[in-house]
Amino acid sequence: MAKKSGKVSKQDLIALLRTDNYSSAQRLGTQVMGTLKSIVQGNDANLIAKATYVAGLINDDRSVDVIELAAKSRTPAVRVAAALAATHLSAERAEPILMRLLKSKDVGIRKVALNAASGAMTEKVRLQVQQVHKLESNQHLKSLASTALKASANR
């Protein structure tokens, strides 16, 4: 997999993503962040979603750039991947991504973002989750928001 120089080719990384071998991709670390970004800037939605998730697993400052790109995607499944990736970021890194996705008009994206928010409750995110709880018409999501707020209050 890794070449003698320690560099990993884009094709090697794509092969790991295609086989859902996320732990191996994560172990490649920050050296592949540029490649992940170039995949996320491409056209293959399935690969983009997987690359986004790996960027979250690596949890580096540059992960935020990659995941924010995905969070702005026109493909809903990719935005879901961005919300899922935020689950693995530190709260400060996850904040800008969650602030965007918690405001999504899409129920599924708000659901995954709420789940991520429960583990990344900065003050800004908490206020946004409170807004979701107050305004949400979907009872399942309202309940998720309530659970997230209670969990953060107990920490």
Place this chain on the structure above:
Amino acid sequence: MAATHQIDLHVKILTLPSFTHQRMVREMRKVYEPHGILVDVVSLETLQLPELVDINVGACSRGALTSDQFALFGNRSSVPVGGIIIYFTRTVFSPGLGFINACAAHVDGAPSAVIAQLASQWSLAHEVGHLLGLPHVNGTDQLMASSGTENFGDSIPILTSSEANRMRMSPFIKPFSST
């Protein structure tokens, strides 16, 4: 090989898959029918369940279904006991496993699988293999490859005779009757 068995599928669509379910069934037939196993879609339903289009499958483990899976699998409509249901959702994920193509973990006696919108054209054939008792194998060109189905491309993956025999023992497949 003459048909000996038949698989009846009940399809429930929450999100239209990139490869249509009809295409996935055609690809599945290419793998199963040489072994005398016919595949048919006997019911098709569209479900409006926005909170379940993105489904958290946890560990994708039979003994540990998530609240999302229980909620989704409650939508069986008139499917008879033992009927195989395929739910097409937008995404299938878990915080631990990541963004995955499909999952066949289900309630005992109610064989069900979820397949994500962006899954490959071979995902249906692979997941039904699980529902009929097949485990993962190491070969990368085999239908049940642990490395998934995305690398098959247009090549028909291999289903071995022993795997086909094992599927015939499943309570969820029925002997073929031409009448």
